Amino acid sequence: MSRSTSRDANAGLHKLGTESKEERPRDLLMLNWDLDLDSDSDSDSGSEDLPPIPDPTKVSVEELERVMTLHAGPYGQALDSLPAEYDPTPENPKPRRLVYGIPVTTDALFDYAEWAGLAQYVGRGTWKRPNPFSLDKAVDLLSDYCRFDMYLKTPYLYLSTRHCIIEMWNNYNYTTCQTDAQFLAEMTRFIQSELRLDVATTQPKWFFVAE
Numbered sequence: 001m002s003r004s005t006s007r008d009a010n011a012g013l014h015k016l017g018t019e020s021k022e023e024r025p026r027d028l029l030m031l032n033w034d035l036d037l038d039s040d041s042d043s044d045s046g047s048e049d050l051p052p053i054p055d056p057t058k059v060s061v062e063e064l065e066r067v068m069t070l071h072a073g074p075y076g077q078a079l080d081s082l083p084a085e086y087d088p089t090p091e092n093p094k095p096r097r098l099v100y101g102i103p104v105t106t107d108a109l110f111d112y113a114e115w116a117g118l119a120q121y122v123g124r125g126t127w128k129r130p131n132p133f134s135l136d137k138a139v140d141l142l143s144d145y146c147r148f149d150m151y152l153k154t155p156y157l158y159l160s161t162r163h164c165i166i167e168m169w170n171n172y173n174y175t176t177c178q179t180d181a182q183f184l185a186e187m188t189r190f191i192q193s194e195l196r197l198d199v200a201t202t203q204p205k206w207f208f209v210a211e
Contacts, residue, residue, distance in 0.1 A: 007112075007194050007196070053071060074208075076156060078207055082100075087171060095171065097211055098209070099209050100168050100178075101153070101165045101166045101205075101207065102165065102168075102197070102204050103162040103164075104162075104163065104166055105161060105162075105164075106163045106164060108195040109152075110130050110138070112142075112194060113138040116137075118137040120133060120134050139151065145190070145194075148187060149177075150166050151166075153165045154209060155209055156207070156209055156210055166191065168184075168187075
């Protein structure tokens with residue numbers, strides 16, 4: 001990866017946002033926890049053995065996400081390798097889609113878009129909200145810097161630390177799009193640095209996505 005930028009070294013190249021993170025409303029960037037994961041016809045978990053999904057207003061985020069992860073079954077997990085049953089074959093041409101990429105929050109992406117002068121809003125005054133398309137612009141900018149096509153995907157299971165996945169490749173195109181280990185490591189470090197991500201919790205993995 002020959003081209004690089006430094007978010008900290010030369011912020012003057014970009015237009016800085018004026019709203020603090022605390023002042024910025026997030027309604028349009030947050031997904032709804034009101035999901036009926038038990039109704040997923042592909043779920044391998046027996047719903048009769050699972051605890052009920054609690055009221056989000058009455059439990060901690062940690063407890064809510066623990067139960068939601070149980071209900072999501074295998075589809076809520078981050079995987080180190082692609083399971084053989086999801087590798088398309090003539091006998092299995094359309095398996096459920098997985099993407100390989102980096103988990104991120106909408107905050108991290110929108111802050112990056114705002115720093116780069118790419119953030120957009122909808123509404124005015126008290127109704128002013130971040131435009132979700134700003135998140136795609138942030139990923140497009142990262143793609144340009146890395147000279148590698150990346151896309152924004154919604155994970156099957158939304159968690160407080162995993163709102164989106166920056167897709168590098170998926171189970172349908174990895175044989176032609178997968179890069180070498182050194183370039184992947186450089187690209188990962190660059191994205192983590194630009195978005196100011198926690199290195200330990202944002203390593204690229206395979207994720208099931210919403211379909």
